[in-house]
Amino acid sequence: MLDPASKLLELLKASGWQSTMIAVASWLLIYLGKSGDIPHFDSQFVELSAWVVALLSSGLAAASFCAFAAKYCGIAIKSIVASVQRKLKQKKFRRLVLEEISNLSQKEIQILGYLREKNQKVFEADTGGGNASTLISRGWISIYAAYDQQIELRRCPFKVNDIVWDIIQSYPDSFPYKRENYRGQEIAPWRRPEF
Secondary structure, three states, X not given: OOOHHHHHHHHOOOOHHHHHHHHHHHHHHHHHHHHOOOOOOOOHHHHHHHHHHHHHHHHHXXXXXXXXXXXXXXXXXXXXXXXXXXXXXXXXXXXXHHHHHHHOOHHHHHHHHHHHHOOOOEEEEOOOOHHXXXXXXXXXXXXXXXXXXXXXXXXXXXXXOHHHHHHHHHOHHHOOOOOOEEOOEEOOOOOOOOO
């Protein structure tokens, strides 16, 4: 035979919504008993048991709600913090790019001017980037490949950083393009001519 204490311990295993429903039912039982709507509620044992179950289940329901709220509020806060950090990083990078424009070599300006002129944000080059290797080192251009993608040595995809692309479009006079020919054909400025 199970004693009342073991039944009370079973209450601790209840989920959050079960604890809430038990708390509501217990408080309703106490209210109806006090108002006289339930006969035979005058026993002190029944009233005391109802109070104990009501308080215990209310505490468990409150704890479950707090844990639930903390979990999802924590996720939202982490997301907000990550978004703010990302925006600050982008703002810092934009300021750095604007400061470095005056330090670019003629070849780097020619490459960015070519891409702006052709409205070409993505291009193919040697895996090392060819003449664009310094722009890659600056973080202005990066490899643009999917995970586990097979890349040919002479046809590696690269992409201009979004912030750099916006700056190139906003300041076209800083990135002029002068056509370069090799053996009568226009060549991309990041390509090194083969002899």
